Amino acid sequence: MAIQQSDVLYTAVATAEGGRDGRVATDDGRLDIVVNPPKEMGGSGAGTNPEQLFAAGYSACFQGALGVVARQEGADISGSTVTAKVGIGKNDDGFGIIVEISAAIPNVDAATAKSLVEKAHQVCPYSKATRGDVTVTLA
Known part of the structure; x- marks a missing residue:
């Protein structure tokens, strides 16, 4: 059973730039982080994933x-x-x-x-x- 729009209590909004090797930020500014693929997947592992x-x-x-x-x-x-x-x-x-x-x-x-x-x-x-x-x- 799907929820209806009128039943939504909260909506989180995040925007990614650069996909798995870029940046993700929330619209309220509380989260703004660098994302990188882990070393096991060929990335630098410098950020989170x-x-x-x-x-x-x-x-x-x-x-x-x-x-x-x-x-x-x-x-x-x-x-x-x-x-x-x-x-x-x-x-x-x-x-x-x-x-x-x-x-x-x-x-x-x-x-x-x-x-x-x-x-x-x-x-x-x-x-x-x-x-x-x-x-x-x-x-």
Whole structure:
């Protein structure tokens, strides 16, 4: 089910110059960074890259979804962290990404942590956006 324009709560705007070897800036000036391909992809590795930016956004969003689920379940996730590893590689259509999400939730047992992470994956907007097109593993 797609959201409608009237349901949008916030819209982020970023503009790129030079593609993967250039600059990205947001319209509000809060983010203005140099992007370069990583050395593994023939770049200088001097700046950040789109995969790092995606990993940063996904991990933050997933942590937020984990918080929503934890509140619903009455679980204590204080001190928790979410790490997103984003890989890029060749696929049948050119290039694709793969994601591994891992969460460390110190105040719950392993079964509860697993359940919370699986439920967060169902409600996280990044997880929803990538479903069906990106392989996402949970840990």
